[in-house]
Amino acid sequence: MSALIKSLEAQPLFTLDPSLLQQARSLATASRRSVMSELEDLSKVDLRQLVPAVALAFDMLTMETADMLALLPAFDLMPLSKAMQRHCALLRHSQGELIGVVADPFDADLQTWIETQARRPLSLRLALAADIQAYLSKQEESARAVDNLAPTANDARRDGKTAAVLSFASVSEAASPAVKLVNSTLYDALKAAASDIHLESTAEGLAVKYRVDGVLDHATTVNGIELAEQVISRLKILAELDIAERRIPQDGSFRVEATGREIDLRVSIMPSIHGEDAVIRILDKRAMIEAYGSLTLEALGFDAESLVSLRNLAEEAYGMLLVTGPTGSGKTTTLYAALTEIHNGRDKIITIEDPVEYQLPGILQIPVNEKKGLTFAKGLRSILRHDPDKIMVGEIRDRETAEIAVQSALTGHLVLTTVHANNVFDVFGRFTHMGIDPYSFVSALNGIWAQRLIRLNCPHCAVAHIPTDAELARVNLSKDDVVAYRFKQGAGCGDCRGTGYKGRRAIAEILILNDEIRELIIEKRPIRQIKEAARLNGTRSLREAALELVKRGETTLDEIKRVTLHA
Numbered sequence: 001m002s003a004l005i006k007s008l009e010a011q012p013l014f015t016l017d018p019s020l021l022q023q024a025r026s027l028a029t030a031s032r033r034s035v036m037s038e039l040e041d042l043s044k045v046d047l048r049q050l051v052p053a054v055a056l057a058f059d060m061l062t063m064e065t066a067d068m069l070a071l072l073p074a075f076d077l078m079p080l081s082k083a084m085q086r087h088c089a090l091l092r093h094s095q096g097e098l099i100g101v102v103a104d105p106f107d108a109d110l111q112t113w114i115e116t117q118a119r120r121p122l123s124l125r126l127a128l129a130a131d132i133q134a135y136l137s138k139q140e141e142s143a144r145a146v147d148n149l150a151p152t153a154n155d156a157r158r159d160g161k162t163a164a165v166l167s168f169a170s171v172s173e174a175a176s177p178a179v180k181l182v183n184s185t186l187y188d189a190l191k192a193a194a195s196d197i198h199l200e201s202t203a204e205g206l207a208v209k210y211r212v213d214g215v216l217d218h219a220t221t222v223n224g225i226e227l228a229e230q231v232i233s234r235l236k237i238l239a240e241l242d243i244a245e246r247r248i249p250q251d252g253s254f255r256v257e258a259t260g261r262e263i264d265l266r267v268s269i270m271p272s273i274h275g276e277d278a279v280i281r282i283l284d285k286r287a288m289i290e291a292y293g294s295l296t297l298e299a300l301g302f303d304a305e306s307l308v309s310l311r312n313l314a315e316e317a318y319g320m321l322l323v324t325g326p327t328g329s330g331k332t333t334t335l336y337a338a339l340t341e342i343h344n345g346r347d348k349i350i351t352i353e354d355p356v357e358y359q360l361p362g363i364l365q366i367p368v369n370e371k372k373g374l375t376f377a378k379g380l381r382s383i384l385r386h387d388p389d390k391i392m393v394g395e396i397r398d399r400e401t402a403e404i405a406v407q408s409a410l411t412g413h414l415v416l417t418t419v420h421a422n423n424v425f426d427v428f429g430r431f432t433h434m435g436i437d438p439y440s441f442v443s444a445l446n447g448i449w450a451q452r453l454i455r456l457n458c459p460h461c462a463v464a465h466i467p468t469d470a471e472l473a474r475v476n477l478s479k480d481d482v483v484a485y486r487f488k489q490g491a492g493c494g495d496c497r498g499t500g501y502k503g504r505r506a507i508a509e510i511l512i513l514n515d516e517i518r519e520l521i522i523e524k525r526p527i528r529q530i531k532e533a534a535r536l537n538g539t540r541s542l543r544e545a546a547l548e549l550v551k552r553g554e555t556t557l558d559e560i561k562r563v564t565l566h567a
Contacts, residue, residue: 055126058105063127068135072298074098075139076503078117084136087129088114090122094304098122103129119460178230181222182238186265186280188219190258192497195282195328199235201228201275213455213504214328217497225275232269232276239267247271283357297337300330301505303545309510310449314338314416319446320409324421330453330506331418332357335392338416339363348387352379353394368394376401384408393417399434406436409444423542424448424511424534425527442518450509452542452563454555457488458496465489467557475557488553501559507545512537 055062071091075083077098078090088110089101100114100122111124185208189197194210206228208219222228236243239252250269255262264283269276297307313321321338323331336358343349343362351360354368354376364386366379376393377400383391384404396402396419409415421427427448431441465487472478490500511517511534520530531539546560 051126051128054105058126060105060124060126063099063101063125063131065131065134065138068101068127068131069138071099073139074118077119078114080136080139082117086110086113087132087136089127089132089135090114090118100124101127101132101135103127103132176230176234177227178234181227181231182234185219186256187258189280189282190263190284192217197278197280197282199231199278199280201232201272201277203274206231212497212499213501214453215455215499215501217499229275232278235267235278235280236269239265241267241269246276297334297341300334300337302508303548306508306510306545309447309512310334310338310508311341313447313449313510313512314342316414316446318409318412318414320405320415320417320444321446322427322448323416323418324424324427324448324450325418325452326420326422328453329451331451332394334449334451334506335416335418336360339390339392342390347389349390349392350383350386350388351392351394352376352383353392377404380404380408384413388413390414390416395419399436402431402434402436406440406444410440415444421450424450424509424539425531428521428527428530438522438524442513442521445513447510447512450511450542451506452546453504454507454546454549454563455501455559456503456505456549456554457556458490458493458500458502460495460502461491461493461500462488462553463491465556471557475561477557482551485551486553487550487556489556500556505549505554507542507549507564509540509542509545511539 052062068089068091071093073080074090074092083089087103091099091101093099098118098120100111100118102110102114102124103126104110105124105126114124115122185197185199189210192210192212194212195214196211198207198209198211198216200207200209202221204221205224206222208222209216210219211217222231233243235241236250236252238254239250240254241250241252248271251267252269253264253266255264257263266281266283268279268281270279271277297310302310323334325331332353339349339351339360343360345362348364349362350364350366352366352368354370356365356367359365366374366383368374368376368379376395376397380391380393380401381404391405391408391413393401393405393415394417396405396417405415405417419427419430421430428438428441432438467482467487469479472482490496490502492498492500496502514537517530517533517537520533542564543560546555546564549555550557550560
C-alpha cells in the first residue's frame with residue numbers, strides 16, 4: 001500500500017495524503033461504492049485523470065470504450081449477463097490473448113473471479129466505470145437486435161402457443177416418467193449447447209443423441225419399448241401433432257422457457273422399423289449473441305483475409321453473391337451477419353426465407369409458406385415489385401427461382417443467396433443442371449463463398465500430439481509437408497464432454513469472378529483450368545484454410561478429413 005501511495009504522490013496530476021487511500025477504503029466499505037469513486041471525491045480530481053495514475057501504480061494499461069469495441073468479446077467464457085452483473089469485461093485479442101477489464105483495481109475478489117472465468121492466464125486493464133458500462137450497453141444493444149427472434153408474449157398470443165417453463169425444478173417434479181424424460185433431455189441438451197436432439201427407436205427402447213458442434217454424441221439409452229412410445233407421444237402432444245398417426249412423417253413445433261428466455265423447438269417425426277424416430281431442432285437465437293456478443297462477421301471466426309473479400313462482395317451495388325456448403329455449415333448465419341453490416345437504413349432490404357431464423361430490425365423478412373402457395377419463386381417475383389435495393393433468397397432450389405434471382409442481379413439489385421454444393425466450383429454444375437444460361441449466370445455473379453464449420457481443440461485438455469505416418473497419409477500429407485506444424489489434440493475432459501473439441505470456427509473458400517474466369521465458364525472449359533485460373537486470382541481451397549488451423553494447433557487432422565478432404 002505504501003508503494004502505491006508513493007507512486008500516486010509522484011504523479012503530476014494530483015497529490016494524495018498517505019491516509020487518503022485508507023479513508024477511501026473505509027468509506028467504500030461503508031457506502032458499498034468503489035475505492036476509485038471514494039478516491040475521486042477525496043482527492044477532488046476527475047476520475048478520468050485519476051485512472052491513468054492508478055493504472056501506472058498497478059503496472060496496468062488503461063482502456064476506453066473504443067479500445068474494448070476493437071477487440072472480440074469472450075462471452076463464451078464470461079456470458080454477457082454475468083459481465084453486466086459484475087460490471088467488468090473479458091475480451092479476446094486477435095492472437096487469442098485474454099484481457100480482463102475492471103473499473104476498480106482494489107477489488108481483489110473481482111479480479112480472482114475474472115481469472116476463474118477465463119480459466120487461463122490473462123492481463124488486467126483498467127477503465128472508467130462509465131466506459132465499461134458504455135461497452136456493455138453496446139453489446140446489450142446488439143443482443144436486443146437479435147433478441148426479437150425469441151418470441152414475445154404478443155407472438156405467443158398471435159400463434160396460440162405458450163412456452164412451457166423448463167428448469168431443474170420442472171425436471172425433478174414431473175410426475176410421469178415420459179414427461180420427466182422429455183424435460184430432462186431438453187434441459188441437458190440446452191446445457192450442452194446442442195443444436196439438435198435425436199431420439200432413435202431401437203428394438204429395446206430409445207437411443208438419445210445430441211448434435212454438439214456439428215457431430216452426433218450419444219447421450220443415453222432408455223430401456224423399454226412402452227416408455228419409448230410414450231416419449232414420442234409426449235413430443236407429439238407438445239408439437240400439436242396427431243398422436244394416433246404412426247405411418248407417415250409429421251412436422252411441428254413448440255417452445256420452452258429456459259434461463260429467462262423462450263426457445264423455439266422444431267420437431268420432425270419419422271416412422272421406422274422399430275416405431276418412430278424424432279429429431280428436435282433447437283433454435284436458441286440468443287445463444288449466439290451470448291457466445292459472441294453480436295451478429296457480426298468477426299463473431300463467426302473467419303480469418304481477416306476472408307473477411308475483407310466477403311465484405312467487398314456484400315458491399316457491391318448489384319450482382320449476385322452465392323454462399324454454398326452442406327446443411328448446418330452456417331450459410332444463412334453468414335448472410336444474416338453480412339446483411340446486418342451493410343444495413344444502413346438508406347436501402348430497402350427484403351429477404352425471403354424458409355423459415356425466418358433471425359429477425360433483423362429494419363429489414364422486411366418474408367417466410368415461405370408452400371401450403372398457401374408462397375414459394376421462393378412466387379415470393380421473389382412479388383419482392384421485385386416492392387422496390388428493393390438488396391434481396392436475400394434463403395435458398396435456390398429450382399430453375400424458376402434461379403432464373404428470377406439471376407435476372408434480379410442483372411437489373412440493378414444485389415442478390416445474396418445460398419445453394420447446396422460441395423465447393424465453389426461445383427456451383428457451376430448445379431446451375432447448369434437447372435438449365436440456367438451460363439452467360440447470364442456468370443454476368444450476374446460477383447463471387448461464390450463456400451464455407452465449413454471446423455471443431456476446435458478443447459483449450460482445457462489439448463496437448464501436443466505427434467501424428468503417425470498413417471494419420472498423415474489419410475489426409476495426403478508427408479512428414480516433409482508438416483515440419484512447421486504444431487500439432488495438438490484434445491485428450492477429453494468434462495468441459496468438452498470427453499470429445500477433445502470445444503467450439504467451432506468458420507473457414508472459407510472464395511471465388512471472385514474476373515473476365516478470364518467468366519470466359520472459361522462460358523466456354524465450358526475443364527474444371528481443372530478454371531481451378532488454376534482461380535488459384536492465380538487468389539482463391540484458397542477449404543482444405544488449405546483448414547490446414548492453417550492444424551498448423552497452429554487449433555484443430556486436428558481427423559477434423560479436416562471429416563469436414564474438408566473432398567471439398
